[in-house]
Amino acid sequence: MTEHFDVIIIGAGAAGLMCAAQAGYRGRSVLVFDNAKKPGRKILISGGGRCNFTNLSVGPENYLCGNPHFVKSALARYPSSDFIELVERHGIDYHERDHGQLFCDDSAKQIVDMLLTECEWAGAKLRMRCELLEISARDEQGFALKTSSGDLQCDSLVVATGGLSMPKLGATPFGYQLAEQFGHTVTTTRAGLVPFTWHADTKLRFEALSGIAVPATITAENGKQFSEALLFTHRGLSGPAVLQISNYWKPGEAIHINLLPGQDAPALLEQVLSQHPKQSLRNTIAQWLPKRLVEALFDETQLGKALNQLGHGERDEIAATLNNWQLVMNGTEGYRTAEVTLGGVDTAQISSKTMESTQVAGLYFIGEVMDVTGWLGGYNFQWAWASGMAAGLAC
Structure with a gap:
């Protein structure tokens, strides 16, 4: 039997979980799936296990992108102060380090737990150890997916698969391949924030x-x-x-x-x-x-x-x-120790307001899979939150 969801999100990382909660709060039926054992693996190891979850001062100048104006809309609509408010609502204690970097006092696991709690409250479903085998656009609208745990259909598909950095955490070029399958250009990728x-x-x-x-x-x-x-x-x-x-x-x-x-x-x-x-x-x-x-x-x-x-x-x-x-x-040292991936899905073919593809209706890209790379210091997480929120409000 084929399961149908309004929104399916591929990738249970920072951007994917943020998007899932927001879409769920809008009353959409949402499924997030990932082939990993646990959600938010990159969050868990970030910042020495304390997660540098954002920065007090975030602006377009802190990002590299083929189109330097692309990040402005999402960052303005969901500033770091909004994410800090969310962290405080969940009772997570944090501290500031140099250059406005914010870290959990206790553990990065608190950020993952917060996102999972938000998804649960929003009614978004999470499915781990689920591998995508095949994907296609449906004739009428939306997408059909074959996975290791059954056939799925959705009206909106959000790609939150991340980049190529830290392959030991399961990073693959899958998101780029999927983008190209649907006619998107992928700019040259290389290791970023790397020794x-x-x-x-x-x-x-x-x-x-x-x-x-x-x-x-x-x-x-x-x-x-x-x-x-x-x-x-x-x-x-x-x-x-x-x-x-x-x-x-x-x-x-x-x-x-x-x-x-x-x-x-x-x-x-x-x-x-x-x-x-x-x-x-x-x-x-x-x-x-x-x-x-x-x-x-x-x-x-x-x-x-x-x-x-x-x-x-x-x-x-x-x-x-x-x-x-x-x-x-x-x-x-390459992707093995790189914190991020430079390059990715070309932002020229994505709406800066909604993260929706301008090539294929109902297809969205968020987070690191896109050609948007932040500086060290919480900027890449803030892009995950902001792009995830933008798509979550639209998909």
């Missing part, structure tokens, strides 16, 4: 620095800049500043790292030179940076020299390394 990897020669030089973290300002070739922590790893560079800049980096391009953000390295060196001319370069820079990093960055012979033994040219080079260390990284 960089060393070239072989730089790995030998810097892998021993693994675990060292320093504040830094990193600039991409296109001028985009972030000031946050930089973390050295065995494989390369990570930390918030690196993850942020990875969205704006292209293979082969250099990244520019200021290891003394907010400070003028030439002036600092001149100041110490005038006060302690016989102080070694090693001891001078070790006041500002970890000793192991200093020894990896500079030549041993140079480090042993007193400041007054260094020529102007040498001091300029040292200052340039401190304020503008240029590195060409080998690549990124």
